[in-house]
Amino acid sequence: MVVRCAVLFGLLGLFQATxxxxxxxxxxxxxxxxxxxxxxxxxxxxGSLVSTAVGGVLSDRWARGPLYIVSAVLLPAGLGLLALPAGWPVPLFAVAVAGLGFGGLVLxxxxxxxxxxxxxxxxxxxxYGLGAAAGPALISLTHGGLLFAVLAVGVLAALPLTAPSAEAAVEKERLRPSVLLLLFCAMLFCYAGVETALSSWEATHLRAHGYGADTAAALTSLFWLGLxxxxxxxPVVTRGWPPQRIIVCALLACGAGLSVIAVEVSAPVGFFLLGAFAGPIFPATLAWIARTLPQPRRVNAAVLTVAMLGNATVPTVIGYGLQATSPLALPLFVAIALAGCLGIVLVLRARQVGEV
Structure with missing residues (x-):
């Protein structure tokens, strides 16, 4: 089951990276x-946000039953629709349908x-990151179409025959919002927005530097490979470090990496470095949450829902900012989101120190 889930996540990463x-x-x-x-x-x-939010309020039986089945149907259906040579807004509808399935499976x-x-x-x-590294190169070669059809078949083949499950204590009490939970949600909102904005606007940024469309699309594999x-x-190199230390160092390194993508000749390498620096932030945050807050299943659902909201909104806001200024302004807009993320992490650390 773990192998199937790993393969499935590789395909999910490949899809998102396209x-x-x-x-x-x-x-x-x-x-x-x-x-x-x-x-x-x-x-x-x-679409991912809707299914993640719905899945978060369902019981374990419903989340690993109907939600799993519906998600397993919607994701390949959206991929199949995206494979059709239809004009706008059909691709928008297709990715929304695929997103509904994507969010449920990720949760x-x-x-x-x-x-x-x-x-x-x-x-x-x-x-997920390894699969995502292959996505941009494949989309540059195929321009979609056949790639999404093959992905639909691959997802169907990789899906576990039954919903993944693990032994866990039943959480009967409702999740009670706390300042720490809200801060973790805000932090992942900013981080998820940064990760998605970099992957979504990288090709546009590289084209503004003078790279061709196919070259820019292929080079975006570097970000995902770094991730x-x-x-x-x-995590192997930083073994023994507390999660919050890993996160702070990674965020500071990401800030330095933004200066590298601002230069035409070093921009592709800069995106690789940004992926490598950002990579450990999400798993380290989940580990930090597990050490800090009770009710891991419901907390995970809450923070993943807010992270999906960041995925959906931050890149769009940055997109309008790029349209109003220049695609070369991407480092500036990402730096603002990174600063917000770092500020929240420092507040979280200060609150925990104060509570000890």
Whole structure:
């Protein structure tokens, strides 16, 4: 079951990574503005947000029963629709349908793997990054179509025959909001927005530097490759570090990496470094939450829902900012979101120190 979940997450990562490079391709094909084409990301994560939020309030039986079945149907259905050579807004509708399935599956698998241990969370999210590294190169070669049809078949083959499950204590009490929970939600909102904005607007940023459309799409694999390496290797290098220390160092390194993508010749390497620096932040945050807050299943559902909201909104806001200024302003807008994320982490650390 773990192997199937890892393969499934690899395919999910591959799919998500195609959205950013798909934006300039759709702009050229359907004569869309950058902000309009950027709605592709909003539609996808909007669908994911809905299914994650719904899954978070369901009981375990419903979450791993009907939600799993519906998600397992909607994701390949959306991929199949996206494979059709239809003009806008059909691709927007297709990614929204796929997003509905995507969000439910991510919630179920991440929650189950978190119950099994941090090693499993790192494993599935690491394979997610490896799959994502292949997405941009494949979209640049195929321009969609056949790729999404093959992905639909691959997802159906990789899905576990029954919903993933793990032994866990039953959580009967309602999740009570707390300041710490709200801060963790705000932190992951900012981080998820940063990760998605970088992957979504990387191809557009590289094109503004003078790279060709196909070259820019292929080079976005570097960000995802760095992300996979960060999630699989950094935890080994930083063994023994508390999660909050890993997160602070990673955020500061990301800030430095933004200066590298501002230069034309070093921009592709900069995106690789940004992926590597950002990679350990999400798993380390889940580990920090597990050490800090009770009711891990419901807490995971809450923070994943808010993270999906960040995925859906922050890249869109940045997209309108790029449209009003220049695609080369991407480092500036991402730096603002990173600063918010770092500020929240420092507040979290201060509150915990004060409570000790």
């Amino acid at each position: 959205l950013g490079p798909l934006i300039p391709l759709l702009r050229d094909r359907d004569d869309l503005s950058p902000a309009t084409a950027g709605l592709l990301v909003t539609g996808f994560f909007g 179920i698998v991440n929650t189950v793997m978190a119950m099994r241990g941090l090693t499993y969370v790192n494993l599935v999210n690491g394979t 996979a390496g960060g999630r699989l290797l950094v």
